[in-house]
Amino acid sequence: MRIPYGRQEVTPDDINAVVEVLSSDFLTQGPKIEEFEAGFSAYIGVKHAVAVSNGTAALHLSAMALKVSENSRVITTPITFSATANCVRYQGGHVQFCDIDKDNYCLDMNRLEHLLKSSKKGTYCGIIPVDFAGYPVNTQGVRRLAQQYDLWIIEDACHAPGGYFLDDQQKLQMSGNGMYTDLAIFSFHPVKHIAAGEGGMITTNDTKLYNRLLSLRSHGIVKSDERAKKEGWHYELRELGYNYRLTDIQAALGISQLKRAKLNLTKRHSIADKYDAAFQTLPIQLPARDPSHFHALHLYVILTTKRKELYDYLRQHNIFTQVHYIPLHYMPYYQAFGFKEGDFPVAEHYYERCLSLPMYPSMSNNEIDYVIKKVTDFFQQI
Ligand SMILES: Cc1ncc(COP(=O)(O)O)c(C=O)c1O
Structure with a gap:
């Protein structure tokens, strides 16, 4: 008997789902991506979901979409996987850590408030709280602070698909549902709840951010329907993006795992x-x-x-x-x-x-x- 701290579970149904894609027309981004996005957003209770190649790519694109730059200072927790903070650095921004709560190990709300109160207004532009180990952060509380100091919120919900908290109105708020955050991100690394080999998802209720993320995950390319009516091949590179696409092979595994x-x-x-x-x-x-x-x-x-x-x-x-x-x-x-x-x-x-x-x-x-x-x-x- 060898017992690890975490282990993926791959069933015969998962394997069949992947094999089916292998003999289809699409290996990279195809119909399985939209199916996975629709299934995942329904599970989390959020308007939009954008599948990407991994959780780190999800963080990077989120930081880009929220315009993190050399002039940005972003607050996060020191108790997280390095990607949470690194996404700020990818954009040249500065990371400020804030201490954690002694009981739930997520960002300490009192310390966060103190940090914001004791800094000049405008010092920080955003917060990345982490649902550490799966404990759902009360994002309503984070939003209250964020509103006062004009900050955006990216919830790192990699550990918490399916987790929720009850807000002040006793309404159930699923981690990553975008009710109190700008963006949330997830990972489908094998030890996570849903294993796709590699994979990530960004969720949001903000349609403008959603459209931008769709283009950023594929080089910054946009297809205009109007123009493509005349010239079917037409597309435009509007800004510098990346190839952070998920494959249909991975999405098929994700869809199958999502069912469980x-x-x-x-x-x-x-x-x-x-x-x-x-x-x-x-x-x-x-x-x-x-x-x-x-x-x-x-x-x-x-x-x-x-x-x-x-x-x-x-x-x-x-x-x-x-x-x-x-x-x-x-x-x-x-x-x-x-x-x-x-x-x-x-x-x-x-x-x-x-x-x-x-x-x-x-x-x-x-x-x-x-x-x-x-x-x-x-x-x-x-
Ligand atoms: C809290 C947290 N954020 C971000 C990531 C990055 O996700 P990925 O490994 O899919 O790039 C992970 C994954 O290990 C994580 O645990």
Whole structure:
């Protein structure tokens, strides 16, 4: 038995869906892209979705669409995958990290407010909150602040498809539904909820941004229907874009996986329920789960002062946990901009203790029980 922290699940139906595309007319962007976009936007409850080659491309195009430039300063969390911050750098903008909440590990709203209040108006142009590990950020609260300081919001929802929070009116708001954000992005990397090999999606309710993103993902090329009536071959390169297209092969896998997304979320919750119950009395901090924030449980992160010992012990027993993430302000690349250890104490406290236990929908009861037994054994023997 070898148990990783995350694992994709590919079924015979997934394989058939991919094979079918291989004998169709389209391998790169074709009819499966629109089908995937329509299915995904219906799942999230958002007007528009733009499929792209990966989550990093989704972030980059979002930063471009919101006109991030050398003069831009953007706020994000140090506890995230590097792509969240890097998209600002791709455009030459400056990254400002803000510390995290000690309970849900997302951006700390009080610190965010303090940072904005204590800076000259106009210092920042946008915020990229991350639904870390699948915990849905209350984007209504972020929007309230953003409105005061004239900021846009890109929600990095890579960890949270299917997660939601209840807003002030007790209305259910799905992560990435665009109700309180300008754009949101997702990844279909194999360990994520929907695996497409590589893949990403940008969601928005803003039709202008949507149209711009469609052109940016394909070089910045636009086809004008009027002109093409006369000259069928006609197209225009209006601005500098990229080739960030997803293939129909990947989209077919995504569509097939999307059919199981809801069921798989239920499975993740049932694993987390078992973990929560079994670990209740252990000296560890469990993930924040409350009725007003439906966790998407991409990761099941525990905090323990014995992190290194537990990591090694579990490895010896074929359980391969992971650390998400080394804070971005520890990275040499970001330290070159003046960030240093000590800047974000809550993120650092989190990093010293965090460990992602195995969490994937295809985990068998045997595997779940084995992880529970080994974690419990570890704390009994120390
Ligand atoms: C929070 C977060 N943002 C962005 C990304 C980038 O996505 P991708 O790997 O699809 O480029 C990831 C994926 O690892 C992620 O976890």
